[in-house]
C-alpha cells in the first residue's frame with residue numbers, strides 16, 4: 007500500500023494537520039491516540055503552539071518514543087522567545103480528564119476505528135461534550151476505497167473494530183455536530199486513480215470540526231473546579247527553554263556578555279598595544295586610534311541592528327499590529343537607536359587596564375553588542391541581570407565587567423588580589439559612577 011501513495015498516506019495525514027496548524031495557529035493542541043508520537047514530533051516545530059499534549063491508552067508505546075520529544079542542544083544553546091510545554095498521558099479517550107479541556111485543536115488521526123461502537127459514543131461525549139475544543143480533526147479509513155487496495159481482505163488493520171463508508175462517517179459526524187454544537191467539513195487524503203475519485207472518495211476520510219461560536223462557544227470555564235476529574239497518568243512533561251524564562255535569559259545573556267567582553271578586550275589589547283601585554287597601553291593616541299576604529303565598526307553594527315530590531319516579532323513568526331510597531335518605533339527613538347553616530351558612542355568607551363583585568367564598561371557592551379542589548383533591554387536591566395552571577399566578575403560599583411587578560415603566576419595574582427582588596431578595580435578614577443550610567447541610559 008505504501009507504494010500507492012506518494013508521499014506515504016500517514017505522512018499526508020500528518021501534513022494535513024500541519025497545514026491546518028499553519029493556517030489557524032492554535033496555541034494548545036492535543037493528539038488523541040498519539041501512538042509513537044510521530045505527529046507530536048512534527049508539531050513541536052510550530053512556534054505558535056505553547057502546549058502540546060499526547061494521549062494514548064498504550065502507555066508502553068508512548069514511553070518507548072517519548073524521549074524523542076526532548077529539547078535538543080540548539081534549543082538550550084540558542085533559545086528563542088517561543089514557549090513550549092509538552093505533556094504525554096496514558097489514558098483512554100472514553101474517560102474525562104480536566105487537563106484536556108479548553109484546547110484550540112484536538113486531533114484523532116486513525117483512532118476511532120480502534121474503538122468499539124459503544125466506545126465511539128463515549129469518545130464523542132468526552133471529546134465534543136467535555137473537552138469542547140475550538141477545532142477537531144478526525145481521520146479514519148474510508149471503506150469504499152478498500153477494493154482499490156491490492157491484496158486487502160477484511161479490514162486494513164487487525165485491531166480495527168469497523169471501517170466506515172463516507173455515508174457512515176458523515177452520519178456520525180453530523181449527529182455529533184447536532185448534539186454538541188459543532189459544524190463539520192468533509193475532506194480526505196490519498197487520491198483514487200483518475201476517474202474513480204468521485205465514486206470511491208479519499209483513502210483516508212477526514213472531518214474538520216469547528217465549534218459554533220468559536221472560542222466563546224461554550225460556558226465550560228464557568229464550571230466548578232471542584233468537579234475536576236483526573237483519570238489519565240502523566241508519563242512525560244517537558245518545558246522547552248525560552249528567553250521568557252528568567253533563568254534561561256540570564257544564562258544566555260551571561261554567555262553572550264562573557265564572549266563579547268572577551269572579544270572587545272582582545273581588540274583593545276591588540277589595536278592599542280600591538281601586542282597582548284596590556285601594561286604598555288596607556289597612551290592617549292593609542293586609545294584615540296582604537297576608539298575611532300571601534301566607533302566605525304559599531305556604527306555598522308548599529309545600522310544592521312536597528313534594521314533587525316525594527317521588527318523583532320518577525321523573527322518569532324508573529325505578525326505585528328500597527329500599534330505595536332508604533333510603540334516599538336517610539337522606544338527606539340527614545341533609546342536613541344536611531345540617528346546615533348559614532349560621536350555619541352565615543353564617550354562610552356573607556357577601558358581600564360588594571361593589573362590582570364581589563365574593565366569593559368557595561369555601557370560599551372550594551373551599546374555595541376546587539377545581542378546583549380536585545381536580551382537585556384536596558385543598561386540597568388543588564389546590570390541587574392548580571393549582578394550576583396558567579397560567572398561574571400563585575401567592578402565594585404557594578405558598572406563594568408572585569409576580564410582577565412594575562413596568564414599569571416602566583417606573584418602577580420597576589421598583587422592583583424591586593425589591588426582588588428584596596429578597591430582599585432572599581433573605585434579608581436577610571437570607573438563610571440552609577441549617576442553617569444543613568445545619564446547614558448537616558449541618552450543612548
Ligand SMILES: C[S@@+](CC[C@H](N)C(=O)[O-])C[C@H]1O[C@@H](n2cnc3c(N)ncnc32)[C@H](O)[C@@H]1O
Pocket residue numbers: 016038039040041042044045061062063064067097098099100114115116117120121
Ligand atoms: C493507528 S494508531 C494511531 C496513529 C497515530 N494517531 C498517527 O497518526 O501516527 C491508534 C492508536 O490509538 C490508540 N488507542 C486505541 N484505543 C484507545 C483509547 N481508548 N484511548 C486512547 N488511545 C487509544 C492505540 O493504542 C494506538 O496507539
Ligand SMILES: [Mg+2]
Pocket residue numbers: 116117119120163166
Ligand atoms: Mg487504524
